[in-house]
Amino acid sequence: MEGVDHLAHERNKSEFDVDAMKIVWAGSPHAFDVSDRISKLVASDPGFRKDNRSTLSRKELFKNTLRKAAYAWKTIVDLRLSEEEAAKLRFYVDEPAFTDLHWGMFIPAIKGQGTEEQQQKWLPLAYKMQIIGCYAQTELGHGSNVQGLETTATFDPQTDEFIIHSPTLTSSKWWPGGLGKVATHAIAYARLIVGGREHGVNGFIVQLRSLEDHSPLLGITVGDIGMKFGNGAYNTMDNGVLRFDHVRIPRNQMLMRVSQVTCEGKYKQSDVPRQLVYGTMVYVRQTIVADASCALSRAVCIATRYSAVRRQFGSQNGGPETQVIDYKTQQSRLFPLLASAYAFRFIGEWLKWLYADVTQRLQANDFSTLPEAHACTAGLKSLTTTATADGIEECRKLCGGHGYLCSSGLPELFAVYVPACTYEGDNTVLLLQVARFLMKTVSQLGSSKKPVGTIAYMTRVEHLMQCRCGVQRGFAELSVDLVEAAVAHCQLIVVSKFIEKLQQEIPGKGVKQQLEVLCNIYALFLLHKHQGDFLSTGCITPKHAALANDELRSLYSQVRPNAIALVDAFNYTDHYLGSILGCYDGNVYPKLYEAAWKDPLNESVVPDGYHQYIRPLLKQEIRTARL
Numbered sequence: 275m276e277g278v279d280h281l282a283h284e285r286n287k288s289e290f291d292v293d294a295m296k297i298v299w300a301g302s303p304h305a306f307d308v309s310d311r312i313s314k315l316v317a318s319d320p321g322f323r324k325d326n327r328s329t330l331s332r333k334e335l336f337k338n339t340l341r342k343a344a345y346a347w348k349t350i351v352d353l354r355l356s357e358e359e360a361a362k363l364r365f366y367v368d369e370p371a372f373t374d375l376h377w378g379m380f381i382p383a384i385k386g387q388g389t390e391e392q393q394q395k396w397l398p399l400a401y402k403m404q405i406i407g408c409y410a411q412t413e414l415g416h417g418s419n420v421q422g423l424e425t426t427a428t429f430d431p432q433t434d435e436f437i438i439h440s441p442t443l444t445s446s447k448w449w450p451g452g453l454g455k456v457a458t459h460a461i462a463y464a465r466l467i468v469g470g471r472e473h474g475v476n477g478f479i480v481q482l483r484s485l486e487d488h489s490p491l492l493g494i495t496v497g498d499i500g501m502k503f504g505n506g507a508y509n510t511m512d513n514g515v516l517r518f519d520h521v522r523i524p525r526n527q528m529l530m531r532v533s534q535v536t537c538e539g540k541y542k543q544s545d546v547p548r549q550l551v552y553g554t555m556v557y558v559r560q561t562i563v564a565d566a567s568c569a570l571s572r573a574v575c576i577a578t579r580y581s582a583v584r585r586q587f588g589s590q591n592g593g594p595e596t597q598v599i600d601y602k603t604q605q606s607r608l609f610p611l612l613a614s615a616y617a618f619r620f621i622g623e624w625l626k627w628l629y630a631d632v633t634q635r636l637q638a639n640d641f642s643t644l645p646e647a648h649a650c651t652a653g654l655k656s657l658t659t660t661a662t663a664d665g666i667e668e669c670r671k672l673c674g675g676h677g678y679l680c681s682s683g684l685p686e687l688f689a690v691y692v693p694a695c696t697y698e699g700d701n702t703v704l705l706l707q708v709a710r711f712l713m714k715t716v717s718q719l720g721s722s723k724k725p726v727g728t729i730a731y732m733t734r735v736e737h738l739m740q741c742r743c744g745v746q747r748g749f750a751e752l753s754v755d756l757v758e759a760a761v762a763h764c765q766l767i768v769v770s771k772f773i774e775k776l777q778q779e780i781p782g783k784g785v786k787q788q789l790e791v792l793c794n795i796y797a798l799f800l801l802h803k804h805q806g807d808f809l810s811t812g813c814i815t816p817k818h819a820a821l822a823n824d825e826l827r828s829l830y831s832q833v834r835p836n837a838i839a840l841v842d843a844f845n846y847t848d849h850y851l852g853s854i855l856g857c858y859d860g861n862v863y864p865k866l867y868e869a870a871w872k873d874p875l876n877e878s879v880v881p882d883g884y885h886q887y888i889r890p891l892l893k894q895e896i897r898t899a900r901l
């Protein structure tokens with residue numbers, strides 16, 4: 275029945291202060307207040323409804339996304355929301371749109387790679403959305419290999435301009451979000467050519483469309499690249515294709531914080547690492563780690579609540595069947611994902627600190643932690659997105675058949691989320707970067723340069739490397755093993771930071787105890803999953819492995835009474851979850867049944883096509899049967 279909390283009995287089992295845990299999950303009382311207020315504002319406004327997405331055509335879907343983005347912007351302006359509140363509103367609107375790239379990449383690129391003067395010119399226009407930007411780096415022929423990009427930017431000293439050109443088909447920009455139909459400007463990455471000499475890939479601000487009638491400017495060919503994975507999902511986003519035919523831009527539209535070109539045509543490289551040109555990607559990778567905890571926690575919230583509602587088998591003397599959440603197999607699949615959601619939340623907090631720290635150091639031209647920041651953002655982006663994509667799919671399976679319904683929210687969540695394993699850096703390519711960083715660290719062992727920070731532990735392998743330092747097969751030959759080592763390195767960081775989090779003051783009855791249980795589940799589940807490696811390297815004995823297994827089972831029993839409260843702590847509205855299986859009151863079956871009849875196919879009792887195709891078939895069968 276409506277209004278009845280079918281999960282009340284579960285909530286009454288909780289052994290900790292859920293409201294206190296909500297603050298821990300949000301990060302602070304202030305963050306919780308903003309999150310709670312904005313999520314309820316979005317959920318209560320019919321202008322942000324999203325339950326009809328799967329029934330819209332591509333053009334209807336896209337136009338609906340434009341409407342919502344414009345409505346969101348109007349809400350932000352009318353309510354005078356702060357930047358923090360506005361970001362939260364876009365988060366809870368929960369629809370991939372051009373605004374993600376405008377705010378998430380175009381603006382950060384100008385802030386990170388533009389000079390003060392360029393920031394003063396372009397940021398006010400972007401903040402007021404008087405221009406709409408995208409990040410145009412990837413091309414049809416190159417995405418991972420940035421140094422392989424083919425678009426050219428040739429300096430013309432006669433006119434003090436750059437000529438931006440797409441020399442080949444494969445140099446066509448391909449994938450940039452917001453590019454296809456909306457962006458008026460792009461940060462386009464191109465090979466800088468000055469006086470016939472190449473100076474690597476740099477970023478250039480290029481206007482694509484008229485601010486008067488939105489038509490593409492002279493020399494610009496631009497459009498959408500077509501339907502992507504899944505129905506609704508990422509098809510709300512206009513990922514685009516873009517070709518330049520000798521497009522001229524003023525010299526001052528090359529982002530010049532890292533490298534400069536003078537009006538005399540002199541190329542100058544600042545005394546900062548060339549890799550700062552990649553700074554926007556580092557920034558986005560650290561935000562993607564925080565996003566992973568959000569996406570995984572959504573899926574886990576749905577699967578946990580439904581696992582408590584769903585009963586299957588086990589009825590004794592006509593009594594109720596067993597809740598599937600009580601099966602050890604269900605717990606062994608679900609609770610490590612619950613622990614991962616919390617682990618990724620805290621590693622995301624730490625990575626945000628690391629990024630802020632390296633950014634502050636860069637202001638003082640201190641580049642000492644840049645390699646570690648690159649390795650951590652690359653590796654943790656790879657690890658958390660792979661685990662989250664796999665985790666969302668596991669949550670779908672944990673919900674049985676109903677998990678495959680769009681009304682479960684899980685198919686759409688999966689379809690929107692999975693490209694995170696590819697964009698902002700293919701996960702394997704990024705792990706190879708971590709592997710390169712680890713190998714460089716190993717090669718420096720024994721020198722005066724001692725490993726610190728997240729690689730401090732590597733001093734312990736020094737003796738190993740000295741006796742084996744001669745046995746160095748090619749990096750490529752060992753890359754599979756090195757990628758596994760890179761994953762292990764990142765997992766160590768996640769576990770270490772979870773433990774460090776528990777050493778902080780954490781208020782609320784039973785809150786720290788619950789987090790300790792989740793931390794132990796995360797660590798022991800990893801040990802169990804990779805026990806072959808731990809055993810073969812002599813890190814643990816078979817007895818240790820058996821003890822870890824026993825302890826895991828005990829920990830699952832400790833989480834069980836608190837599972838619903840632990841997902842309630844995410845504080846997601848039913849609107850944001852978008853899932854009948856995950857609804858707060860657990861009143862699943864009546865809602866599933868009611869939702870089915872809203873499907874357009876049920877608008878008529880006899881389906882369209884019956885008379886053309888089914889009736890003749892049936893009649894034909896009747897004739898056959900008479901033979």
Ligand SMILES: CCCCC/C=C/C(=O)SCCNC(=O)CCNC(=O)[C@H](O)C(C)(C)COP(=O)(O)OP(=O)(O)OC[C@H]1O[C@@H](n2cnc3c(N)ncnc32)[C@H](O)[C@@H]1OP(=O)(O)O
Binds near residue numbers: 552
């Ligand atoms: C809200 C989400 C929306 C998402 C929408 C999606 C947007 C996008 O997808 S934008 C496009 C994203 N594209 C990528 O991520 C491309 C991935 N490829 C790269 O980042 C680079 O090509 C590379 C790092 C894989 C290779 O770069 P390359 O220039 O060839 O460098 P090397 O591998 O030769 O390494 C040289 C040296 O530089 C260090 N380094 C590399 N990248 C960085 C960095 N970002 N920051 C700092 N340092 C970096 C690298 O570690 C090497 O150092 P040493 O070993 O000390 O020489």
Ligand SMILES: Cc1cc2nc3c(=O)[nH]c(=O)nc-3n(C[C@H](O)[C@H](O)[C@H](O)COP(=O)(O)OP(=O)(O)OC[C@H]3O[C@@H](n4cnc5c(N)ncnc54)[C@H](O)[C@@H]3O)c2cc1C
Binds near residue numbers: 412508513693
């Ligand atoms: C939804 C979505 C949104 C995107 N948005 C944007 C955007 O806004 N702006 C933008 O510029 N780009 C965007 N991209 C592009 C994205 O950044 C690239 O697709 C991504 O960087 C992967 O590059 P790639 O496609 O060249 O993959 P490839 O590198 O071609 O990967 C193919 C395979 O090759 C392997 N591989 C590649 N190099 C190596 C190597 N050296 N060693 C071992 N294996 C290797 C990879 O691991 C992978 O298995 C988007 C992509 C998607 C899917």
